Amino acid sequence: MAGVASAVLRYCDATQCGYYRYIQGTSMAAPHATGVAALIVSRFGREDASGLTLSPGRVEDVLTSTAANRACPNPPLQTYVPVGRSPEFDALCVGTAEFNGFYGYGVVDAYAAVTER
Numbered sequence: 001m002a003g004v005a006s007a008v009l010r011y012c013d014a015t016q017c018g019y020y021r022y023i024q025g026t027s028m029a030a031p032h033a034t035g036v037a038a039l040i041v042s043r044f045g046r047e048d049a050s051g052l053t054l055s056p057g058r059v060e061d062v063l064t065s066t067a068a069n070r071a072c073p074n075p076p077l078q079t080y081v082p083v084g085r086s087p088e089f090d091a092l093c094v095g096t097a098e099f100n101g102f103y104g105y106g107v108v109d110a111y112a113a114v115t116e117r
Contacts, residue, residue: 029108036110037063043114066113067106071097 009020040062045054072093080089093102 033063033108036108036113039110039114062113062116063108064105066109066116067104068109068112069097069106070100070103072100072102 011018011020037059040059041052041054044058044062045052047053072095076093078091078093079087081087091102093100095101097106099105
């Protein structure tokens with residue numbers, strides 16, 4: 001695929017190199033959001049017979065209300081042709097900084113979530 005190598009970053013120190021690539025999507029975000037949800041339960045949950053618990057609605061409220069707003073990119077149409085994908089992979093972001101098709105309610109903020117009052 002032409003152009004894919006340009007999306008890979010190389011970092012080297014005196015003894016070794018690492019290669020990194022920026023990727024995104026629900027499969028990338030879900031483990032992070034799940035971890036923050038667990039932190040929310042550990043911070044605000046209550047002990048009961050089954051262990052530490054907090055209602056799913058409360059977890060959702062904390063997660064969404066403390067997320068950092070993120071507006072659609074400019075331009076809102078993201079095309080992946082330069083990295084070797086065909087135009088059907090293009091995506092159009094629609095919505096506001098408070099809620100849009102790319103970032104939903106925003107970017108999960110673990111610190112804000114566990115310090116929320």
